[in-house]
Amino acid sequence: METLSLLLQIAWTFFVIGAFTIGGGYAMLSLIQNEVVAAHGWITESAFTDIVAISQMTPGPIGINSATYVGYEVLYGATGLHWMGVLGSAVATLSLILPSFIIVLLIVRFYTRFKGSTLYEGTMGWLRPTVVGLIAAAAVILVVRTTWTGCVPSFEIVRENFADWKSWLLLAAAFAASLWGRVNPIIIILAGAALGLLLY
Template sequence: MIYLQLFLTFFQIGLFGFGGGYGMLSLIQNQTVYNHAWLTAPEFTNIVAISQMTPGPISINAATYCGYTAIHKAGMGEWASILGSATATCALVLPSFILMILICRVFMKYMNTPTVQNIMSGLRPAVVGLIAAAALLLMTPENFSSPAINPWNFWVSIAIFVATFVGTKFVKINPMKMISWAAFAGLMLLY
């Protein structure tokens, strides 16, 4: 039964997740943490961090890890967890695969019509909203601590966030270097 729930959940996320991987993160978190309680908020945060560091699209990596973790927490064993990973990953990719096959020729034919251009213009704000929602959902006390609980960790986390934003946006430092430096700074916070 949990495999069917995983499939349907990630199929819906794949069907309605416009804006790429970062746009899907808020949908994945809402479904896996709040609706189905397969993961806790800190577990989801860890999955997002691992998904960003591993090669491939973040949404597919997150689906893979979420599927594995959901089955593993259900106590079904290692091979069952691997099947859960495959189920969630395939379900997330399947809607895009089907839709691209169905509309590829039609879209290429009508791509420059005003109706299609208006639809695309209407989707852009939704994509920005989904990405902003993903960023805001990750700004939690689990990630940044809290000034009331641990002011040192909170302000260091904020400093790392600002330094990473400024470094990538304005100074144009390679994002891979910024990820490495931020990971190193995060490890220093543990000690």
């Protein structure tokens, strides 16, 4: 009974996180931290930091990774049973994506009805260049860290992503292979891993 109420709590908590996170993975992190570490005390601060590190090294969105890990930890911690941990993972992960599912399906219906109308195309003519800028920003943030002291910005290279000058060569080579060679991105990632093992 206690386990069931714990499962329901996890389901509700991750449902709320899924519904109120706007703006992607890193926005979601602060919400998860707030709910799971501070409000419920389900995992410790250092365990949370580990999840973030693991999420950066493994495939998949950081929000999904955190939900999976926390769901396992909490249920396994409470019952000592591995299969309960797996159940907790599944409940947390599915609860997290349920709000997106409902909302995106609503948007999709709207989209298919209005696609092609002048108003839709006109608005999209504004949104598409904005998305280009947002994607550029996502890439820039991974390379340069900006800190502000008053009105004076200072920039530094993100060392976790750019270890040394060889990183820039890797970036340039991957850019050329992808833009002009149209090499499959999966092959480029695997090549990056192989070169990382060779160069470092």
